[in-house]
Amino acid sequence: MAVMNLAVLLLAASVCFCSRHKSEKVPKLVNSQYGSLWPLPQSAQISVTAFQLSRSGFQIVHAPKSSAGPRCYLLGEAFRRYFEYIFGYSKRQNKDRKQSGAGAEVSELQVLITSSAPQCDGYPSVSSDESYQLTVDQPTAVLTAPEVWGALRGLETFSQLVYKDEYGTLHINRSEIKDFPRFNHRGILMDSSRHFLPLKVILANLDAMAMNKYNVFHWHIVDDQSFPYQSPLFPELSKKGSYHPYTHVYTPTDVKMVIEFARMRGIRVISEFDTPGHTQSWGLGQKGLLTPCYSGEKPSGTFGPVNPILNSTYDFMTQFFKEVSSVFPEAYIHLGGDEVDFSCWKSNPDIQKFMEQQGFGSDYSKLESYYIQRILDIVTGTRKGYMVWQEVFDNGVKLKPDTVVEVWMGNTLEEELQKVTSAGYTTILSAPWYLDYISYGQDWQKYYKVEPLTFNGTDTQKKLVIGGEACLWGEFVDATNLTPRLWPRASAVAERLWSDKDVRDIDDAYSRLSQHRCRMVQRGIPAEPLFVGHCDYEYGGL
């Protein structure tokens, strides 16, 4: 969809801006019964009874019966973070503020983890339980969740229920919320190869992801343009392949920090090491890895995809992926496998000979499959699962049953989902959510209106769609513009992936999302505006 429509959209955009202030249909701001909740919980009952909260008279604590306690640092940090989110902007509130006559107060949020294995020190996974229940009453509100992952989501919801009245007093209404995600895999792809993304930007966006209940950071860490991942085993890769070997790399410490920061927010970090295409930068630090291209009978001096006919290639990949699988605790690695250009392989006489030997004829997709198959076997040997871009499936490579196929081609989205799921593979979709494709106006609506399960298929097939990802490819994006370009546009995708499929009212969404974006701004995230209007606290961090 994204690819096909793009041409049309661009055409339309180039025709005219007939009116200076032309814009797409602007939704109505309504007074949503759900306030500023985003993404909308599966079930929320919010009464009109409001209680007060005060900085000095409120705390977030472990419930006495919780299986998590003071040693659950993940929750301890989250309590502090959400306390700051709630009160950070009202520091001058009078501590001695008298309770008004009717002003009942919520003085405590108790967090109750019910599972005997609360997961305080674990890593989130595709099967993590993110469900929670939240009861807001006075004097005590209770957040119940089987695992800490649900508690994190519930804390975000609690913080979104708090609002300020005209006098600066904080309130929260009596509420009953039961919530769980519609899809388990809700990801954001950031690309640190086309442009290097300083750590600070990545961390800030992990914060923003948590505010939107995202749970996967798909780290497209290397590609043709640069190789910023510093490999302890193969230090030459980043030394030669990064934009700069000191200022434009991710050291092992950096990577650890990202992983831990994400874990604390219930976010998985899935690294992508895309091969055999998209690997120009690999070749700079690993001689002999890429295929030498030929011009006539002589090497042209340029290189193509990874050389699939050499044992040395597979030796290298074995060691490299062994390292990657220990650096990234996440159970899945993304192996890429997209957009392999065959022209270089075709030009190379050794490759031609190999093709003959293998009986591939002139079908280079067989060579590609041959390569991928061996890489998959290597990764299987590290006891990791893998994700791949759709071409790998399309080319008929034999995949493990737990493989996740990522569908990114828009023009064949529905058929592809149908095929992948009927073959029994789990899948995620990113085709409709290429957020790097910008256009004028309220494009968040387009992302919001996507329904992932409209393809023809049985219920069993539909269950194999485990989620989706918003992709922000880096050709035109770096630290200067990433955050405002991502938010709140990615928030639209977040609600589609978390909330019930019937949550589709654009006016209601617009009203909640406008407030949600102001909340992100207030929390220090430069989320861009949806349309004309203002926030009480405008972005101050220029």
Added chain:
Amino acid sequence: MAMFKNRDPSWNAPEVSQSFLGDVLQLSCAALFLLAIVVPPAQGVWPLPQNLTSSAERYSLSPREFNFLYDKGSAVQPGCTILDTAFKRYFRIAFSGYSGGKPLTGNEKSGCVSPGGSSCGSAPLRALVVNVQKGGCDGFPDLNSKEDYKLSIADGLGSLSAVSVWGALRGLETFSQLVYQDQEVTYYINKTDVVDFPRFAHRGLLLDTSRHYLPVRSILETLDAMAYNKFNVFHWHIVDDPSFPYQSPTFPNLSSKGAFHPQTHIYTMTDIKRVIEHARLWGIRVIPEFDTPGHTESWGKGQPGLLTTCYKGSVPSGTFGPVNPMLNTSYQFMSKLFDEISSVFPDSYLHLGGDEVSFTCWKSNPDIQQFMKKMGFGTNYRKLESFYIENLVKIVTALNKNSIVWQEVFDNAVKVPADTVVHVWKGSKKQYSQEMSSVTAGGFKVLLSAPWYLNAIRYGQDWKNAYKVEPLGFNGTAEQKKLVMGGEACMWGEYVDATNLTPRLWPRAGAVGERLWSDEAQTSNVDTAYNRLAEFRCRLLRRGIRAQPLFVGYCDHEYEGI
């Protein structure tokens, strides 16, 4: 996934036909800096000077020794506010990265870091001596300000001469862009001669503070970046339908009722003075726009009776339309308000708007209908619009100000003084070219904005479209073309606030900056422009401007905020 090679439909430049790392690296600024050691780095100046020659001979600059000096024969001397502050500013900019460290070692002093050889042994550049022919440091720039300058770096001597301080400011900017760092250690400048002047006198940027409020800090930062791009007009679209942030001493209710918030989302007199002074120090004019009679919803909140009451059938509908053009009170109000505005804003031009007036409300109102009859306008509401605008222009003329209006005012054949400037904003290339033709054939001066609506974003390198515009490409005589004063890049505010303004503006507006400053023939190639602009974008980052990337690549010093 990435579709790297064919993902950018807007772009067919040679860079993309190869996806080699090496090629990509060449696009990056650091590689250009390295190249600069061999090739004169002066090609990096943005916007491109009219005449620039340089050689590989270079001089080192030491931040511990270097000085900006006034020439003995200069008409302005120490104490000149404009230049004193500019020296301070440009010292910091030229030596960005300098932290006041240790004195230079002998080796570095000799300037023999590069194996190139030719530069070895040349003297350091100890000073840039500035000579301004005409005095005047306390005034404001205007349409006739002389921005010409000559800059010469030779034999270890730097000299900058200009007719006015405004030209000196432009020359200082060029000077600062000629300074580069070798291996992050020594600062250098090559032997260079520049004779430069702007192609167009009016090089503007429009910011819209009504659809979203922009904190003063955002505006000041934009002014800084404008000066780096040699823009000289800040067109402040300060009020519009959604909000009225201008705090008027005469009519305080306008902002207390019409702003998004009466305290936090307004511009006080102090704010406005600060903006005007900051702009002056950079040689930038501030032209405010108070757009009427349409685009005035927010005015009505603080000034009851100003707007036309719309009717539904025979009863008022509760909504309001454009300014009520038939009431004397409307004109009395405008007289007082514009009297205030003309004293607050020193520039001799005011932008009066006059665009997109919707007639439906006027048509619905029985009093207006009667007035139309009385005036003999028939059902031609354009005549009513003209009636209003003519009255307004009279008011403004009486205040000794010149007017700029959006093109509808011309299209509707409003009678306006001959020196009124018409601002062309509508349509395709064909349409705006036609409009430029007609307006200038009518003898009016004209500003072009139609192809430079930078708020209209699209995927890819859309700066190229802005760059390829030829403002004089319309049919017309030489006399007609002289009436083109310049143009403006517009950043309307529907989707823009402090969170995304800066990266959306820069470096895209830089494309317009060069088109309005530089020689057309020398800047006709987008590919060579790409390299300079990519390098310039890294300079902007170094100066703290959150300018977004043109394409893949990197800067030595990336933006470190979020």
